Amino acid sequence: MTALLRVQDLKKYFPVGKDLLGRPTQVVQAVDGVSFSVEKGRTLGIVGESGCGKSTTARLLMHLIEPDEGRISIRGKEFGNISGRHPVAELRRQMQMVFQDSYASLNPRLTIEDSIAFGPQIHGVSEREARQQARDLLEKVGLNPNVFVRRYPHELSGGQRQRVNIARALAIKPEIVLLDEAVSALDKSVQAQVLNLLSDLKKEFGLTYLFISHDLNVVQYISDDVMVMYLGQVVESGPVEQLYQNPAHPYTRALLSSVPSQTPHERKQHKVLEGDPPNPIAPPSGCRFHPRCEHARAICSSQQPETTRVEGLHQAACFMLPANPNHEKYIQLQEVSA
Amino acid sequence: MTTIASTTSKEKFALAAETAAVSRGYWTTVWTRLVRDPVSVGCAVVLLLMVLIAVFAPLLAPYDPSQGTMLKRLSPIGTEGHWLGTDELGRDMLSRLMHGGQMSLMMGLLPVFIAFAIGTSLGLIAGFFGGWINSLIMRTTDVFFAFPAVLLAIAISGALGAGFINAIISLTLVFIPPIARVAESVTTSVRNLDFVEAARASGAGNFTIIRVHVLGNVLGPVFIYATSLVSVCMILAAGLSFLGLGVRPPTPEWGLMLNTLRQSIYIQPWISVLPGLMIFITSLCFNLLSDGLRSAMDIKR
Amino acid sequence: MFVFIIRRFLYAIPIALAVAAVCFSLVHLAPGDPLTAIIPADAPAEVVIAIQQAYGMDRPLLVQFGSWIQRALQGDLGVSVATGRPVMGDIALALSNTLLLAFAAALLGFLGGILLGALAAIYNGTWIDKLATALAITGVSIPHYWLGLLLVIIFSVHLDWLPSMGAGPGGSSDWRLDWAHLRHLVLPAVTMCFIPMGIVTRTVRATVSEILNSEFVTALYARGLRGRRIALHVAKNAAPTVLSVMGLQFGYLLGGSILVETVFSWPGTGYLLNTAIFQRDIPLLQGIILVLAMFFVGLNLLVDVLQTLMDPRIKRG
Numbered sequence: 013m014t015a016l017l018r019v020q021d022l023k024k025y026f027p028v029g030k031d032l033l034g035r036p037t038q039v040v041q042a043v044d045g046v047s048f049s050v051e052k053g054r055t056l057g058i059v060g061e062s063g064c065g066k067s068t069t070a071r072l073l074m075h076l077i078e079p080d081e082g083r084i085s086i087r088g089k090e091f092g093n094i095s096g097r098h099p100v101a102e103l104r105r106q107m108q109m110v111f112q113d114s115y116a117s118l119n120p121r122l123t124i125e126d127s128i129a130f131g132p133q134i135h136g137v138s139e140r141e142a143r144q145q146a147r148d149l150l151e152k153v154g155l156n157p158n159v160f161v162r163r164y165p166h167e168l169s170g171g172q173r174q175r176v177n178i179a180r181a182l183a184i185k186p187e188i189v190l191l192d193e194a195v196s197a198l199d200k201s202v203q204a205q206v207l208n209l210l211s212d213l214k215k216e217f218g219l220t221y222l223f224i225s226h227d228l229n230v231v232q233y234i235s236d237d238v239m240v241m242y243l244g245q246v247v248e249s250g251p252v253e254q255l256y257q258n259p260a261h262p263y264t265r266a267l268l269s270s271v272p273s274q275t276p277h278e279r280k281q282h283k284v285l286e287g288d289p290p291n292p293i294a295p296p297s298g299c300r301f302h303p304r305c306e307h308a309r310a311i312c313s314s315q316q317p318e319t320t321r322v323e324g325l326h327q328a329a330c331f332m333l334p335a336n337p338n339h340e341k342y343i344q345l346q347e348v349s350a
Numbered sequence: 351m352t353t354i355a356s357t358t359s360k361e362k363f364a365l366a367a368e369t370a371a372v373s374r375g376y377w378t379t380v381w382t383r384l385v386r387d388p389v390s391v392g393c394a395v396v397l398l399l400m401v402l403i404a405v406f407a408p409l410l411a412p413y414d415p416s417q418g419t420m421l422k423r424l425s426p427i428g429t430e431g432h433w434l435g436t437d438e439l440g441r442d443m444l445s446r447l448m449h450g451g452q453m454s455l456m457m458g459l460l461p462v463f464i465a466f467a468i469g470t471s472l473g474l475i476a477g478f479f480g481g482w483i484n485s486l487i488m489r490t491t492d493v494f495f496a497f498p499a500v501l502l503a504i505a506i507s508g509a510l511g512a513g514f515i516n517a518i519i520s521l522t523l524v525f526i527p528p529i530a531r532v533a534e535s536v537t538t539s540v541r542n543l544d545f546v547e548a549a550r551a552s553g554a555g556n557f558t559i560i561r562v563h564v565l566g567n568v569l570g571p572v573f574i575y576a577t578s579l580v581s582v583c584m585i586l587a588a589g590l591s592f593l594g595l596g597v598r599p600p601t602p603e604w605g606l607m608l609n610t611l612r613q614s615i616y617i618q619p620w621i622s623v624l625p626g627l628m629i630f631i632t633s634l635c636f637n638l639l640s641d642g643l644r645s646a647m648d649i650k651r
Numbered sequence: 652m653f654v655f656i657i658r659r660f661l662y663a664i665p666i667a668l669a670v671a672a673v674c675f676s677l678v679h680l681a682p683g684d685p686l687t688a689i690i691p692a693d694a695p696a697e698v699v700i701a702i703q704q705a706y707g708m709d710r711p712l713l714v715q716f717g718s719w720i721q722r723a724l725q726g727d728l729g730v731s732v733a734t735g736r737p738v739m740g741d742i743a744l745a746l747s748n749t750l751l752l753a754f755a756a757a758l759l760g761f762l763g764g765i766l767l768g769a770l771a772a773i774y775n776g777t778w779i780d781k782l783a784t785a786l787a788i789t790g791v792s793i794p795h796y797w798l799g800l801l802l803v804i805i806f807s808v809h810l811d812w813l814p815s816m817g818a819g820p821g822g823s824s825d826w827r828l829d830w831a832h833l834r835h836l837v838l839p840a841v842t843m844c845f846i847p848m849g850i851v852t853r854t855v856r857a858t859v860s861e862i863l864n865s866e867f868v869t870a871l872y873a874r875g876l877r878g879r880r881i882a883l884h885v886a887k888n889a890a891p892t893v894l895s896v897m898g899l900q901f902g903y904l905l906g907g908s909i910l911v912e913t914v915f916s917w918p919g920t921g922y923l924l925n926t927a928i929f930q931r932d933i934p935l936l937q938g939i940i941l942v943l944a945m946f947f948v949g950l951n952l953l954v955d956v957l958q959t960l961m962d963p964r965i966k967r968g
Contacts, residue, residue: 489665492666493666493669493670493673494673495951496666496667496669496670496944496947496948496951497670497673497906497940497944497947498902498903498905498906498907498943498947499903499906499907500903500906500907500909500910501906501907501909501940501943501944501947504909504924504928505674505677505924505936505940506677508677508924508927508928508936509677509678509933509936581791581792585792585794585795588794589794589796589910592796592910592913593909593910593913593925593928594929595928608796608797608800612800612914615800615803615804615808616808619804619808619809620804622800622804623797623800623801623804626794626796626797626800626801627797629794629797630792630793630794630797633792633793633794634788634789634792634793636792637788637791637792638788641788
């Protein structure tokens with residue numbers, strides 16, 4: 013089965029700092045060679061600490077930020093602002109996004125109805141029809157249209173606003189929905205309701221989700237596949253059960269061990285991640301995780317580990333994996349004493 | 351943890367708002383708040399009266415503002431038939447003050463109005479598109495910021511020469527840069543909000559995004575700022591006339607009246623005070639009303 | 652921060668150039684030939700051309716601008732069309748008078764403003780606060796030329812306490828520090844201090860009450876600090892904002908004195924500017940505006956640099 017969405021070698025470097033003449037002095041490698049694909053009807057969770065480039069990836073996919081490099085294709089059709097590629101406008105009809113800040117992502121001057129009906133009207137739906145659709149969608153996301161259509165965003169709770177944002181994204185009738193920390197700002201109880209709503213909507217409309225979050229429990233709950241990012245790169249990816257039960261990359265292991273388990277007696281005393289992620293302006297050489305990795309050896313700081321298959325579709329970028337072409341070299345080296 | 355805590359309090363507020371049940375638009379709320387402020391209402395009434403008197407001056411004024419007899423020149427305040435006295439050419443002060451409002455109010459409002467239209471457009475374009483367009487527009491306004499407002503107005507008026515139109519042009523030029531700067535900074539902050547990104551993600555073009563999503567959020571703050579400039583403009587405009595750079599005599603205008611009556615302060619000091627008093631009251635009312643509007647529009651989420 | 656200051660200095664150069672260009676182009680805003688004031692209407696064509704050549708008006712605009720800048724940098728702002736004297740001398744004398752007036756007004760306005768603003772912030776919501784706020788809004792709403800007239804009527808016409816014209820007895824324009832000259836300074840300085848006082852009051856009130864309500868002041872109280880020590884902390888934190896506002900206000904005093912100087916016949920730049928406008932003396936007009944605008948550019952630069960140096964929160968790279 014071919015992938016619905018395929019992303020290859022996506023890159024974005026941001027210039028930062030200014031010298032005397034206002035020229036950039038450094039670049040942040042926000043997203044550095046990210047590749048993945050998602051099959052129709054599945055949910056890909058993207059996890060990582062803040063600043064790892066997961067939100068930038070989402071914005072690059074929507075072309076809200078122009079990628080420096082990389083290919084984005086849906087059903088084999090490549091999109092982009094380069095001649096020979098399909099127009100971004102078409103991409104945005106097939107892919108929509110829900111943002112983290114439910115308040116900032118709704119225009120405070122527009123009613124709920126106007127906000128939802130805005131997108132379809134851009135795509136040529138008549139105002140009357142768009143309003144009718146908006147009411148239908150409000151019902152679908154669990155808000156009584158008779159109560160809410162004329163309301164303004166500040167009159168709604170965070171959970172209600174996020175439902176509106178979901179309705180707004182669905183109004184364009186996309187195939188793929190990007191959820192960028194969409195439930196992260198909500199209370200736990202509201203979070204669960206919105207997650208269930210997302211599952212229901214996915215079934216009803218046959219949607220495909222890209223679910224971006226720093227919350228590993230939430231990602232485990234909703235995702236079919238998971239991709240772990242660290243400093244702009246993918247360190248591990250695979251089906252959710254395999255990855256959660258058998259994390260291959262030391263970073264993933266550290267991340268997972270820092271999550272309190274649901275059952276107290278299963279809580280293990282693992283080495284927890286120490287320190288902050290290094291500065292993305294000057295990322296470490298070799299494997300970007302090596303300064304925080306308890307298993308780091310000389311090769312880790314000199315060479316980038318290849319993405320290697322762990323088992324089935326589960327893969328990771330680490331020299332410790334037996335299948336890694338440089339695994340032998342790693343084994344031969346002494347462990348760097350901390 | 352902090353994000354959760356703040357969300358909860360936001361949530362509480364939203365729930366409270368929900369129980370209010372009546373759903374109102376932003377401007378309706380602002381209006382309700384404004385009319386509850388006695389100072390703002392008072393100032394608005396005074397200003398409205400002034401405008402009405404100025405507009406209907408030809409009907410209301412007891413005398414022709416440009417006809418006077420030298421026999422009755424500089425009659426004191428309280429003179430029978432001329433209860434605000436007469437000026438240095440024997441013209442009725444009350445009639446001249448009523449007619450003078452036409453020019454003075456126009457010169458206070460029109461430049462700010464034109465500058466609001468032009469400055470907002472420039473700031474909107476600069477803020478929304480950023481990059482070199484922003485640099486071009488904002489660096490140009492920086493140059494005009496290098497002049498104190500009064501100096502710039504007088505310099506341009508001085509170079510263009512006296513006259514109503516020239517005064518309007520120079521005052522407009524003075525107010526475009528500050529308005530553009532405010533509009534630019536507001537637009538820049540609005541442009542970075544998620545709902546603009548969301549609109550872009552729905553496939554909307556720049557023009558539609560500006561019209562539907564940016565303009566409505568930018569106009570309010572810039573409008574408040576512009577109202578605070580009206581008072582400055584009133585004072586500056588009358589100042590230009592006071593220097594002989596505004597309207598030409600015998601047109602009644604408060605600044606010009608102040609200028610000509612200045613020669614008579616040793617004979618009838620209090621009559622020469624009257625036109626300035628009018629400028630002061632108008633400017634004060636505009637300032638207070640602008641403050642009232644600002645706090646009425648400052649609605650916490 | 653060091654880079655920021657250097658960059659700010661470098662940025663002032665194009666601004667100064669552009670300001671000069673604006674001043675220069677004022678000539679060409681004027682309707683008709685800039686030399687109309689001295690060329691008789693019935694002058695023969697050769698005479699007109701000769702005069703134009705004498706003033707260099709026959710050359711291309713850019714060349715004129717270039718040589719004007721070059722001469723201005725050497726302190727030569729041209730020759731007055733009306734008097735035939737070099738413009739620079741008159742401007743320098745007038746500028747010293749304007750600076751004197753501006754300093755006096757700034758001193759009164761800033762001291763008054765800081766005092767009123769601080770009192771209003773400390774006694775927030777009481778009648779003192781209301782009075783200070785009312786005074787502040789009056790200060791920014793009052794047409795200062797009218798206020799000047801009012802003061803003249805009260806103190807010169809009615810009470811006959813203070814002189815209303817000129818900078819010194821007998822219309823002398825060179826200033827000396829003695830009672831006779833000080834008397835002349837009182838009314839114009841008081842008149843001009845109202846705007847900066849109003850604005851400084853508002854700024855100080857807003858800044859200080861924000862600081863007083865901030866958590867770090869609560870923490871200071873909690874640590875047992877009282878009175879003077881707290882005042883010191885508040886002053887240190889309010890200083891950058893207040894100073895930058897005061898710097899700008901001083902600039903406005905320099906540029907905005909024309910109306911007040913006219914009311915009091917104060918022999919400063921504003922009065923000179925007025926003369927230049929009415930004699931259509933364009934070189935003089937250009938010169939005054941250039942000098943004042945350059946003062947303002949320099950002042951802005953100074954304020955920015957000082958603010959960067961003083962405020963630890965601003966770390967501009």
